[in-house]
Amino acid sequence: MTDVITSDTVASVSLNDADKDPAAFSNELGHSFVEYGFAIIRDHGIPQHLIDRAEEMSKQFFALPxxxxxxxxxxxxxxxxxxxxxGVETAKGADAFDLKEFWHVGRELPAGHKFRDVMADNVWPDEIPGFKDTFLALYSAFDEAGLKILRAIARFLKVDEEYFTDTVRDGNSVMRLLHYPAQKEPTGSHIRAGAHEDINTITLLLGAEEAGLELKTKDGRWIPVSPKAGELVINIGDMLQRLTNGYLRSTSHRVVNPAPDRASHARYSMPFFLHFRPDFVIEALPGTVPAGEQAKWPPISSHEYLQERLREIKLK
Structure with missing residues (x-):
């Protein structure tokens, strides 16, 4: 009898081990990304007091009229x-919109920066004191944690440990504050987030402890991803999948509606979509394309690819 695969088979690792035993950490993380496209990370270095403050401010914002x-x-x-x-964002290929609303925070760029024409200024709600300072601090902490994870991925891919440092410097990364409202009546074909793959390089997700996040295995089954409080869920995005010619998986995932006993509970989370810089050209890394074969995808700039995908999910 075949064992049932559960989310326990997704690697759960401590980021502290990236310094203690870099090779073992990179291998465990990398193999989880090859098989599932996902991993769970604890001891990620983002201060809990900052997370708690950000979560409270997110709830305050979404409670506004x-x-x-x-x-x-x-x-x-x-x-x-x-x-x-x-009711705006819709998964690629889906007819039913997602049951969510959200707020985006992007990178702050100085006047005259070369990417200001494609990376807009942030806006900040006047109604919540300290919102800007809190979320800029959280954005910076996400950025730092993401780079540590990318260094581990570089080791796994057997490229220079600092390979990704320049590719994501001034990257068009976006932090999303997500609110899935409580459900008080039938939702029809709509779910909290339809099956999709992320557009970006890697995603770092906080606040996924409320059940609902599921990933699709290679053989087509949906399994839950269940981090503990304060842990980060990490998944590979399409940009990194393209860069590795499909070696690292950008896995379909979704957020299903709650069980009846949890339907009255809203769900909140904070994903950080770490992006390459807009002018970085995504093309298969040397060694990822078998001899005599063509790369699975043609080269494309990070910015061009982002615009293409935003149109597909009805945000543009």
Missing amino acids: DEVKKKYLIPGTGGARGYTAF
Whole structure:
């Protein structure tokens, strides 16, 4: 009889081990990304007091009246900054929109920076004191943790440990504050987040302890991803999948609706979509394309690929 695969087979590792035993850490993380596209990381270095403050401010924002939140809708930006209302984002190929609303924080760039034409200024809600300082601090902490994980991925791929440092410097990374409202009536074909793959390089997700996150295995089964409080869920995005010619998996995942006894509970989470810089050209790394074969995908810039995918999910 075949054993049932559970989320326990997704690697769960401590980021402290990246310094203690770099090779073992990279191998465990990398093999989890090859098989599942996901891993869980503890001891990630993002201060718990900062996480707690950010979570409370996120709840305060989403509790504001709709007419207040909609002041921060920015037409024509694909939701890159500020607020995106409930019922807008739709998984690629799906007809039913997701049951969520969200807020985006991007990278702060100085005047005259070469990427200002493709990376908009942030907007900040006036109604919540300290919101800007809190989320800029969290953005920076996510950035730092992400680079440590990318160094481990570089070791696993047998490229220079600092390979990714320049590729993500001034990257178009986005932090998303997510609110999946409580469900008080049938939702039809809609679920909290339809099956999708992430667009970016890697995603770092906080606040996924409330059940619902599932990934799709290679043989087509859905299994839960169940981190403990304060742990980071990490998954590979399409950009890194393209860069590794499919070796690291950008896995389909979704957020299913709650069980009846949890339907009255809203779900909150904070993913950080770590991106390459806009002018980085994504093409298969040397050694990832078998001799005599062509790469699975043609070269494309990070910015061009992002725009293509945003149109597919109806944000542009």
